Each structure stands twice: as C-alpha cells, then as structure tokens.
Amino acid sequence: MRKILARWLWRALALASLVLAVLGVLLPILPTVPFLLLAAWAAGKGWPALEAWLLNHAHFGPGIRRWRESGAVPRRAKWLATGMMTLSATLLALSPAPLPVKIAVPAVMAAVAIWLWRRPEA
Structure with missing residues (x-):
C-alpha cells in the first residue's frame, strides 16, 4: 500500500x-x-x-x-535567464513594492545568476 x-x-x-x-x-x-x-x-x-x-x-x-x-546549462539559456532577471529587477525597482522586497528579490536573483554562470556549458 x-x-x-x-x-x-x-x-x-x-x-x-x-x-x-x-x-x-x-x-x-x-x-x-x-x-x-x-x-x-x-x-x-x-x-x-x-x-x-x-x-x-x-x-x-x-x-x-x-x-x-x-549539470550543464547552454550559454544562450544563461544569457536569457540573466536578461530576464535584470528586466524583472528593473521593473521591481520601478514598482511601488516595499523597500525590503526591492532589495531582497534582486539579491536572490543575483545569487541565482552567479550560481547559473558557474554551471558548465553544453
């Protein structure tokens, strides 16, 4: 069962x-x-x-x-993900979101971008 x-x-x-x-x-x-x-x-x-x-x-x-x-990530995918995170962080900065959110979310995205770019490429 x-x-x-x-x-x-x-x-x-x-x-x-x-x-x-x-x-x-x-x-x-x-x-x-x-x-x-x-x-x-x-x-x-x-x-x-x-x-x-x-x-x-x-x-x-x-x-x-x-x-x-x-654990490989193609370079094109890395660039696309980084670009989307940058766009998202920019839109968030221009939004009426609370300041802690405007700081924390881009910090997490930056950490993800660093991790992503350290992955091997296809």
Missing part, C-alpha cells in the same frame, strides 16, 4: 511540475526549466513512461539529459 501511495505522490509531483512548466512558457514571471527538470526527476521516481517521454522529447530531452549528465 505504501509503494502505491508513494508512486501516486511522485506522479502528482511530476504532473504538477509539468503543468507549472507549461504555464511558465506562457507566463514570463514563472520559470519553465526548473519545473521541467523537477517533473523529469519526479517522473523517474514514479512514472517511468513520462520520464522516457520527457527524455526523448525533441525539444526538451537534450537539455534534460545534459543537466542529468553534467
């Missing part, structure tokens, strides 16, 4: 992550790639058919495989 429940929980996480990844394609404020990687990881724990589909997908599969093999 526990194995069945665990498998369904992994499937639910994989499906929820995949839905969030699809929403990320449509909404610029929601990241696509981390949710796609999470979906593939969770699918590997409880939904092998979905994992195989993601790994063999013509568009998403190569990136997921590169990430799994070496």
Whole structure:
C-alpha cells in the first residue's frame, strides 16, 4: 500500500511540475526549466513512461539529459535567464513594492545568476 501511495505522490509531483512548466512558457514571471527538470526527476521516481517521454522529447530531452549528465546549462539559456532577471529587477525597482522586497528579490536573483554562470556549458 505504501509503494502505491508513494508512486501516486511522485506522479502528482511530476504532473504538477509539468503543468507549472507549461504555464511558465506562457507566463514570463514563472520559470519553465526548473519545473521541467523537477517533473523529469519526479517522473523517474514514479512514472517511468513520462520520464522516457520527457527524455526523448525533441525539444526538451537534450537539455534534460545534459543537466542529468553534467549539470550543464547552454550559454544562450544563461544569457536569457540573466536578461530576464535584470528586466524583472528593473521593473521591481520601478514598482511601488516595499523597500525590503526591492532589495531582497534582486539579491536572490543575483545569487541565482552567479550560481547559473558557474554551471558548465553544453
């Protein structure tokens, strides 16, 4: 019974992550790639058919495989992510958000950018 429940929980996480990844394609404020990687990881724990589909997908599969093999992020993706974070930080600075938010969010984005640029490239 526990194995069945665990498998369904992994499937639910994989499906929820995949839905969030699809929403990320449509909404610029929601990241696509981390949710796609999470979906593939969770699918590997409880939904092998979905994992195989993601790994063999013509568009998403190569990136997921590169990430799994070496944690590699293509240079183009690094530039795109950095540009989007810069745009987001600029828009946040111009917004009526509270000052602590205007400081904390760009600081987190800067940390993510540093981490991202330290990843190997494809």
